Amino acid sequence: MTSTTPVHGSALAEVWPLSPLQEGLLFHTEYGGQGPDLYTLQRTDLLIGLIDAGRLRSSWRALLNRHPALRAGFHRRKSGRSVQVIPREVPLRWREVDLSDTDLTEEEALAEVRRLAAQERAERFDLGKAPLLRLLLVRLTPERHWTVMTSHHILLDGWSMPVMLTELAAIYAAGGDASGLGPAPSFRDHLAWLSRQDKEAAREAWRTELADVDGPTLVGPADPDRAPVLPDKHELTLSDALSDALTTFARRHGLTVNTVMQGAWAMLLARLTGRTDVVFGATVSGRPAEVPGVESMVGLFINSVPVRVRLDGDQPVLRLLTELQSRQSALLSHQHLSLPEIQRAGGPGAVFDTMLMFENYPLPPQEASAPGALAFTHIEGHQATHYALTLGVMPGRPMKVHVTYRPDAIDADVARDLLDRLEWVLEQIVSDPSVPVGRVGLVGPLERGLVVEGWNATAGEVPGASVLALFRARVAQAPDAVAVVEGGRRVSYGELDALSDRVAAHLWGCGVGRGDRVAVRLERS
Template sequence: HEASLKEQILGIKNILGSIPEKGLGYGLLEKKENIKTQICFNYLGRLDQSERSFELAPNATGKFQAPTAVRPYPIELNCWINDAIFTVKVTTPGYTTKYKTLGELFIKHLRLIINHCITTTEFSYQATDFSGVELSEKELNLLPSGIKDVYPLTKNQEGMLYQHINYPKAKVYLTQVKQELIGKVNKEIFHKAIEQVVQSYDNLKTQFIWENFRIPVQLIHNNVKADITYTNFRNKKNQQTNLQEFLDNDLNNSFNLANLTTPRFNLLELEEEQSLLVVSFHHIILDGWSLFLVLNAIIDTYHNLCNNSNYVLTINAKFNFKNYILKYGKTTINEAFWQRYLRGVEPIPELSSEDREKGLMNKIRQESITIPPHETVQLKKIAQLQGVTLNTMLQTAWALTLAQFKGVKDILYATTFSGRLPDFEGIDEVSGMLINSLPLRVNLHNQYETILELCKRIQGIVFELNDYQLVELNDAYSAAKLDVSRQYFDSILVFENYVNESNTDHNLIKIGETTAYEHTNFPLSLVIIPEEDILIRLSYQSHIYSEHTVVRLLNQLKLMLYQIAENMNDSVLRALNVTQKEDTFIVDEQNIRIHTLYEDQEEIYSILDKEEGAQVFILNESLEEIKNTEQIGEIYLLINNPIESCGDWGEWMEENKIENPTFKGSYLYPTGDTGKWNKDSTIQILELDAY
């Protein structure tokens, strides 16, 4: 009684929090040690928030317990909340008058405690408040008020946070998703729907903190105000120009992870019955699957609120990101597997520090192609008949395309895994950053292997990697005795097989086209979205890869996919040769030959056969001519008029011309190609402009 009310509350709280396994097994201990407990306190919780199919009936049920029942305790208190009313039932078998007012005394003191908690200005956390992480008293005192929970980061999140700490203004891992909404949107109800979704998903109320903490942690706030804005683009002149300017400005607004990282929701009204929902967020809080959980929840909640203004969205607390992290946070590394799998892998040439920083800070560019619905149906049928997945066919096509692109037979690129393991109950409902990327290695030294055999081998590799999908990339490198400071691949393939549909019938607004801007830390990011058609989007860092190269690469991937589908029994060697058309053009003036790879290169280099005095040069980064076979450089042409001679690509060549360093007064025109001299005095064009 000498302790203050605050000290008593915190003391009881710490005692309850320190009980192992929440008291599981106490009953056995009570009997074994013959403990004589005098009071049983049983709090049944909030019965009005249950997700069960049954609820308490309002009708009177008579006495809470039979007066003649034999009870093990002299005093029992059973408490619960239902319909926002707190109820306590006090049972005292054998009735004694001194216990008649026990319930009244309990309620009286409970009111005092409630009043203290409401009116006190003092605030402090206890270690038992947060079961997911151990925090020192000093760390607890650094936490802001209004925190619901604290837990550690996944390995993948730690990597993203590391990039953010070093480059806080970087655009890497910034995602902007645009979802078209067809129908007239009630802005007030839509606002309420977003608010409910933000309050329901913990990962949308996250703040990251690392300074003065033993390990970085993520804080989940109790209540936050959703970041929602509305902009009317109706009847605006140059609507598309203004819209693009708005989207660009939004992308320039990076997230500070030390503050709340709640997504930005922008509802843009384009026409009376057409709007664009733009959601921008940092990838550290949401993966692709989780994004569509959130988007679908917004649409579902909107429709439910339109039909019932009292509707409240509820999310099963078991299916939260914290439980996922606590279950899978510590991963065992199979060193033998990674040493075998990555044996002999060589690092790729390092980018300069300037190029690395540009990759983080500059906006990426995107090019895309679409495989139409009727061809998509055929590809799916072929995959099914051959016993492989559509994903496998696309992985195979990308591996073979990279083999041509890089000129190597040992292919390594990143591919993504969902991280959604089936032994976690409700895993498809968990919202957070679960996705992970691992290196997919495809060895093409046996070029007499058939395409079907290669597809099944790649499918087997992916199946094997599934067992390690929670392993962080640097941990895999360490296990394989590789230098974690080096890069071993520069592209990633993401197969977005997400569920983009809500649970309600859209009779008010319908979802139209959904597009995304995703900035990864790879120079090349291939995203494949299989729906009625197949969208293939290639994002690239424009200071490393040219638009010309990326467009050619996409077209080559499409040709390779068709080649695979039509000729499963052909050899890998034939597939590479059929899709890699090579022609030779002779430059009489210099008595050299140029080996081209693609059809559009033929149009450019054919001028060398036709124009008298045309010459070809390979220049290094300092625009000095390369004459040996060791160096790789950019290919330039000395010609009269590229616009007339080189087709559609001629205008770009004219815009990017440089003064001829050898002959003043003339110009050299870039081809956008990278190449090198061969020992036989021929020039080999390479798709290596990243290096």
């Protein structure tokens, strides 16, 4: 709706509802108190080339004016209903630091940028005061700058970031003028689409999918009162060969790489939890093709939904993956429902504390399109969740995976070891998709070699005589000693020797000679 009521000194343009994940993030931020806000996002980029700081600042201001979602502030009404209010204008939160007069080396300058970035992350956002976005520009030389963008996740998702940076480059190239881009599609249209979806049908679909799960899937201690803790992170870059093999495998069998990763993660999660019916969270894009221009919108579209995987040890891996993708595809039209609503419908079995994020986003400009244009070299980013364990996957060549974990819930060695085990599971899946799930090894070749060959090194000298010679010697030494006990009957070595002679004579009579292979079946009479 339209209003002229002032909000923090600016006229109010619109009031919107919240998307499902915005509702969740608002709750977590309010619940988190004054500790670290886990949902503060940050991205650091290097800009190479002559940069006009004034024009860059004007370009960011034009970007805020272009996308109403970037001007949102979040409030709860007396009724308890949460809304986002969109002022017509908001101030740009901009800061510049000049290091050009220092004698810092490139490495020292980057360390200073990281220190400044950490200060920005430590400053909590007041979700009621827009914009929930701050910009820091650090200058080392006229042709070398870093930009640090700090924002709250409630404002935008990973897909929105490259959309913004691509538009920013175009606006900067136009001298800070966004008029050449034409009207921007609005996040409001997506919220309107959400309001038209059949929630009851979605609840029933999730109720059916999560029926009879016998309890939550948790890797960390269940403690709802635990204060937020900033996570630690471990990373792994897969080889080009394995990255290519995963892509080829998925394409050959009509699967997505995301499905393959979900199946592999489920196997690891089963080992961690001791369960054969596991549930974990997945991030879905939430950008329906029915909304015009959705691929160019800025906002928080993503949603978190449960993924259930039943692991039958006798089932071939390929069938597991195929069935998993089929069930996930059937739920696509129901992924708009908020996670709390899904969990209310699904019951205790819908509760989990691990997440898989498949980060398949477009890229911002990597090279300047014209002299003086912007090009972004991504240096690093920071994002976190409240979950005990999160697996992030960045497709490409090479493919990159990382594990972020709460150190108060997961041991660092366990988290680091998960990446090596994941790599080994993926190698087995692509090499033989017909292998039964129960035969997929979760212990890598080096670790297995240590246990089986290293710690179990019990080799020693053995007598040179054959088994037959040892048997004959025992017959000669103690022919009356008991050799076999079966059903109360005792057979001595002498009797067993006589029996073997009779069997050999019978075989010789049938034309079977010494050294010939004979199939023998023993039956009880």
